[in-house]
Amino acid sequence: MAVYSGTADVDVLSNYTGSDDKFVGHGDNDNIVGGGGNDLIIGGAGDDRLVGGRGDDILKAGLGDDYLGGGSGDDLLLGLYGNNHMNGGLDNDVLVAGSGDNILIGGQGADKFIFTDKFDGHGTAKVVDFTIGEDTVRIDSATIHSLDDLSVSYDAVGNLVLSDGGAFTVKLIGVTEADFVAHADDMFQF
Secondary structure (H helix, E strand, O other): OEEEEOOOOOOEEEOOOOOOEEEEOOOOOOEEEOOOOOOEEEOOOOOOEEEOOOOOOEEEOOOOOOEEEOOOOOOEEEEOOOOOEEEOOOOOOEEEEOOOOEEEEOOOOOOEEEEEOOOOOOOEEEEOOOOOOOOEEEEEOOOOOOHHHOEEEEOOOOOEEEEOOOOOEEEEOOOOHHHHHHHHHHHEEO
16 A cells, blocks of 8 residues: 655545555645555545545545545445545445534435534535435434434425534435334434
C-alpha cells in the first residue's frame, strides 16, 4: 500500500493506478482523489474534498466542512466532525454522521445511514435519498435507545423529521407519514 501525505498548504493528491492506497490531508483545503483500488482517504483540518473512485473505499472527514464522495464500490464515509456533505455513490454504502450538520446521499444500492453522538454529540442531518425497503437508519446514542426516545414530526412538505428535543435532528427527504407508519420497524436500528 502506497501512502501519500499532504502538507500544511492546499494539496491536490490523486492516484489513478488502481492500487490500494492511503491518502492523508493535513492543514488547509485538500482535494484528494483515490481512483481505483480500495483506498483509505483521511481529510485534514481544512475544508476538504475527498473522492474514493472505484473500489471499496474508506473516507474520513477531518475537522473542517468536507465533501466525501464514495464513487463505485461498497464505501464507508465517516463525517464525524464538521458540517459535511456525503455522497455514497454506487453500490451499498455506509454513511456515518457525527456532531456537525450533515447532508447525506446514499446513492444507488442498499445504504446504511448511521447517526452517532460518540464524537462531541449529535448534529442536524438531512438524508436526501432514503429508499424504503432498501436503506436503513441506525442511531448509536447514549440517550436514544428506541423510537420512543424521539419525537416524530413532518416538515411543511411532509418529510419525516426525528428529534430528541435537543441537538439531534434527522430529516428523511421523501419519507412521508404513511411510509413511517407502514415501515418504521424495518427502517430503524438502535
